[in-house]
Amino acid sequence: MILNTITNGVVLDHIQAGGAMDIYKALNLDKLGCQVAIIKNATSVKMGRKDILKICEPIDINLDVLGYLAPGVTVNIIKDGKVAERRHIDPPETIKDVIRCTNPRCITSIEQELPNIFKLTDKENLVYRCIYCESKCKKHGDIK
Amino acid sequence: MRSLIDIKELSTQEIDELIAVAKDIISDPAKYSEKCKGKKLATLFYEASTRTRLSFEAAMYELGGNVLGFSSADNSSASKGESVADTVRVCSGYADIIAMRHPKEGAPLVASMHSLVPIINAGDGGHNHPTQTLTDLLTINREKGRFENLVVGLCGDLKFGRTVHSLIGAMARYNNVKFVLISPDELKVPSYIKQELDKDGVEYVETRSLEDAIPELDILYMTRVQRERFFNEEDYLRLKDTYILNMSKLEKAKEDLSILHPLPRVNEISVEIDNDKRACYFEQALNGKYIRMALIMKLLGVE
16 A cells, blocks of 8 residues: 555554554544554564554544654645645643543542643653642553 | 642742741741731641641631631532532632642642632642641751751651652752652552652662661651551551651661651650650641741732
């Protein structure tokens, strides 16, 4: 498969090999009616192996979810068969309602409609902590 | 408008200023007796407390102000399921400043997001307790006359002990402070606190032995293993008597050691130590009132 097989849509490239299904689920791509291709273990000069997601419809991607799950991923917006825009996604400083705090002592466990907000506290190791209780999130397991 | 949720929100200069005001209050309390006349403090305590709540209330009364509030969740609409946000929106119309204790971590931060008046975190679960830290700092300052060049031992429940977490954060700012973290493996200091110490290049050691650690300490901060922080009664019973400070353990300690404890004590400091000149925990409880007076004045903008 090559990029220009999509006329209008989104290609998520440079996903860590094995990470595509997590992103597929977190971005609710299973709810889309259009074609979605999951390419696993594609050969990559830069990464050795990588995953790619191709979505054959222009959709709004939740960049916070994507940046949290797959920092370094490339988002290619395809228009009329061409790459109209290419963005490299860095891990977001703050994520709101992407993951939930699993600390049973945290106020988020009882307070009605309180947004779950996490801050990136360690860029090197990509550690996010709940702003309320400062607990470290357990990656991927806490996706809302 | 400014709240105090975490001790880290106060600069070193602000802490020094609060300590200076507290010391001035101690030397001349009459000068401060009408500083908060006409002001009201609401104490919203969702969890039992003796010292913290009463010292906040005594502090406000000694500043000439008034106090309203509740002392357990059962006596408030929280028992009907009211959220922290709603309670605070309402209460901030009744008072000029609010002190909140809550068993859930982060509750005072939520309160500060919705309040029209300053919020003081009076303890949120096992997380933060900044006014206890200010109390501890005032006590250390009055006992030692400095914050630098001290070996600070913290003993007992270092995992859930919020006073420990806040005190480490505050003392780590000063030069040449070394921490000796004395706890069973199950109650060690959380990793995020050690990460911060590593990042800032602050020296610390972890040990299980109070006896081995005691000779080098300038400060020994004892804590209680708290039943209310355990989900499992078995774990609590297994760990509660791990460290008990008695005269025989104190034999190897420095003559000018200062023993602090946020209180209440259960049995972790033997009563025989109360009359030893190194015991500072009852003075510490009294210091809590003075530093809270200084803090209330600061957050209300009273000169």
